[in-house]
Amino acid sequence: MIKTIFKFKLEHNETYQQEIQTEMEGKKEGEKVLDEATYPKKDGKYTKEAMAQYLYERDTGQTHTMGEKKSDDTTNGDKGHFARN
Numbered sequence: 001m002i003k004t005i006f007k008f009k010l011e012h013n014e015t016y017q018q019e020i021q022t023e024m025e026g027k028k029e030g031e032k033v034l035d036e037a038t039y040p041k042k043d044g045k046y047t048k049e050a051m052a053q054y055l056y057e058r059d060t061g062q063t064h065t066m067g068e069k070k071s072d073d074t075t076n077g078d079k080g081h082f083a084r085n
Helices: 002-012 014-026 048-060
Strands: 032-034
Touching: 002 014, 002 048, 014 048
Parallel strands: none
Antiparallel strands: none
16 A cells, blocks of 8 residues: 555655655665665666655665665676677
């Protein structure tokens, strides 16, 4: 029920949505950031479902799932099957 309320508020209040997006982007524990497997992103932004999950955990005092920061480098050092050895 609580998640439904968060989803409703996120869908109808863009300012609130931006505020939570910014809060989630800044959430860190040392070098770790929010785990994208638990809090998925679409087009570089957290989904409404991810934000609702985050808000539910925040407001019920649960811990957030943290993971390694993903590199912005799209090549990841892997040149694909066209690379020469």
